[in-house]
Amino acid sequence: MTRTRHRIVVGVDDSAPSRVAVDAAVAEAAMRGRPLHVIHADPFGQTARSDAGTLPDEPGYGVLDAMARVRAAAPHLAVTGEVARGFPQSVLIAASRTAELVVVGDRGLGAVGRALYDTVAGEVTLGAYCPVLVTRAEDGPDGPVVVGVDGSADSQTALAFAAAEADLRGCAVLVVHAWSRPGPHAPGSVLPLDLDADSVRAGAERLLSETTVGWAEKYPGVHFRQSLVHGHPRQALLEAGQDAGLLVVGARGRTTPPVTELGSVSRYLLHHSPCPLVVVPRH
Numbered sequence: 001m002t003r004t005r006h007r008i009v010v011g012v013d014d015s016a017p018s019r020v021a022v023d024a025a026v027a028e029a030a031m032r033g034r035p036l037h038v039i040h041a042d043p044f045g046q047t048a049r050s051d052a053g054t055l056p057d058e059p060g061y062g063v064l065d066a067m068a069r070v071r072a073a074a075p076h077l078a079v080t081g082e083v084a085r086g087f088p089q090s091v092l093i094a095a096s097r098t099a100e101l102v103v104v105g106d107r108g109l110g111a112v113g114r115a116l117y118d119t120v121a122g123e124v125t126l127g128a129y130c131p132v133l134v135t136r137a138e139d140g141p142d143g144p145v146v147v148g149v150d151g152s153a154d155s156q157t158a159l160a161f162a163a164a165e166a167d168l169r170g171c172a173v174l175v176v177h178a179w180s181r182p183g184p185h186a187p188g189s190v191l192p193l194d195l196d197a198d199s200v201r202a203g204a205e206r207l208l209s210e211t212t213v214g215w216a217e218k219y220p221g222v223h224f225r226q227s228l229v230h231g232h233p234r235q236a237l238l239e240a241g242q243d244a245g246l247l248v249v250g251a252r253g254r255t256t257p258p259v260t261e262l263g264s265v266s267r268y269l270l271h272h273s274p275c276p277l278v279v280v281p282r283h
Contacts, residue, residue: 005098005099005100005130006034006035006098006100007029007034007035007036007037007098007099007100008025008028008029008032008034008035008036008037008099008100008101008102008103009025009036009037009039009092009095009096009099009101009102009103010022010024010025010036010037010038010039010066010102010103010104011039011040011041011088011091011092011102011103011104011105011120011124012038012039012040012062012063012066013040013062013088014062015105016137017105017106017135017137018062018066018105019066019069019105020105020106020135020136020137021103021104021105021135022038022066022069022070022103023069023073024103024133024135024139024276025070025101025103025133026069026070026073026074026077028101028103028133029074029077030074030077031168031169032100032101032168034100035077035078035079035080036070036077036078036079036080037079037080037081037082037095037099038063038066038067038070038079038080038081038082039063039081039082039083039084039091039092039095040062040063040081040082040083040084041084041085041086041087041088041090041091041092042083042084042085042086043085043086043087044085045083045085046083046085047082047083047084047085048082048083049080049081049082050063050064050067050080050081050082063081063082063083064081066081067079067080067081088120088124089120089123089124089127092104092120092124092128093123093124093127093128093129096124096127096128096129096130096132097129099129099130100130101130101131101132101133102124102128102130102131102132102133103132103133103135104120104121104124104132104133104134104135105134105135106121106134106135106136106137121134121270122267122270125251125266125270125279126251128279128281129281130281131161131278131279131280131281132278132279133276133277133278134270134273134276134277134278134279135276136273136274136275136276136277139245139275139276141243141244141245141275142171142245143171143243143244143245143275144166144171144172144173144174144225144243144244144245145162145165145166145169145171145172145173145174145244145245145246145247145248146162146173146174146176146237146240146241146244146246146247146248147159147161147162147173147174147175147176147247147248147249148176148177148178148233148236148237148247148248148249148250148265149175149176149177149207149208149211150177150178150207150233151207151211152250153250153282154250154251154263154280154281154282155211155249155250156211156250157250157280157281157282158248158249158250158278158280159175159211159212159215159248161248161278161280162175162246162248162278163215163218163219163222163224164219165246165248165278166219166222167219167221167222169245169246170221171222171245172222172223172224172225173215173222173223173224173225174225174226174227174240174244175208175211175212175224175225175226175227176227176229176233176236176237176240177204177207177208177211177226177227177228177229178229178230178231178232178233178235178236178237179200179201179203179204179228179229179230180200180230180231180232201228201230204228205228208226208228209226212224212226227240233265234264234265234268234269234272237249237265237269237273238269238272238273238274241269241273241274241275242274242275244274244275245275245276246275246276246277246278247269247273247275247276247277247278248277248278248280249263249265249266249269249277249278249279249280250263250266250279250280250281250282251263251266251279251280251281251282266279
């Protein structure tokens with residue numbers, strides 16, 4: 001059965017990064033004309049919703065504060081809140097089944113906070129059924145939406161998200177593809193290992209060109225630019241992200257085993273992206 005994805009979901013706690021996530025979620029919901037649902041996960045509490053009675057005191061305060069923040073920023077926006085029993089990653093993955101986008105904060109809170117962030121953000125971006133926006137302490141500049149492509153199905157889905165997002169934001173899309181000559185052991189490579197650098201570059205140019213065919217016609221108001229970079233995808237996207245308003249990647253690239261883990265590029269950018277990051281699943 002097809003599920004209707006009609007809302008933006010944001011996970012909250014009592015941290016400063018959580019407030020940044022709420023602000024980002026408000027902006028996304030307003031652009032898309034979607035309702036916003038605020039969730040706080042409590043492993044030892046009871047599930048309660050703002051539209052079904054009083055929220056429990058302590059965890060409920062955080063949700064009510066977030067809802068008040070939403071109403072102050074966007075009075076026209078429909079907003080609901082929930083305290084859900086369970087661990088954050090499980091709660092947010094479940095919520096993603098009926099969400100258009102899930103928004104989470106960047107927990108830059110030292111060793112303990114970083115370990116928690118690694119678990120929550122990593123598991124949510126891997127398991128979510130919709131794109132996940134991971135905010136940063138500060139918004140990115142008013143730059144383009146940057147998207148990394150490698151010819152995989154996940155990167156095609158990421159490009160589709162990036163194009164639609166740029167159309168909403170009224171900005172350009174920069175499509176980045178990084179190439180290098182495969183070594184003697186290059187799992188997932190689609191190029192013969194005996195090709196010289198010129199041939200590899202030509203293949204990369206062709207992949208980039210073919211990947212972007214048709215998008216300008218689908219989104220005539222969006223300017224699409226291409227960037228072919230010699231080097232590792234992580235570094236290419238890290239540098240492109242310096243001037244980006246948003247960085248978009250697929251959950252897994254061409255060489256990542258299905259289901260088992262987040263792609264190495266996606267995981268690296270989860271920690272190091274200089275601007276807000278969206279990780280897009282294939283399903």
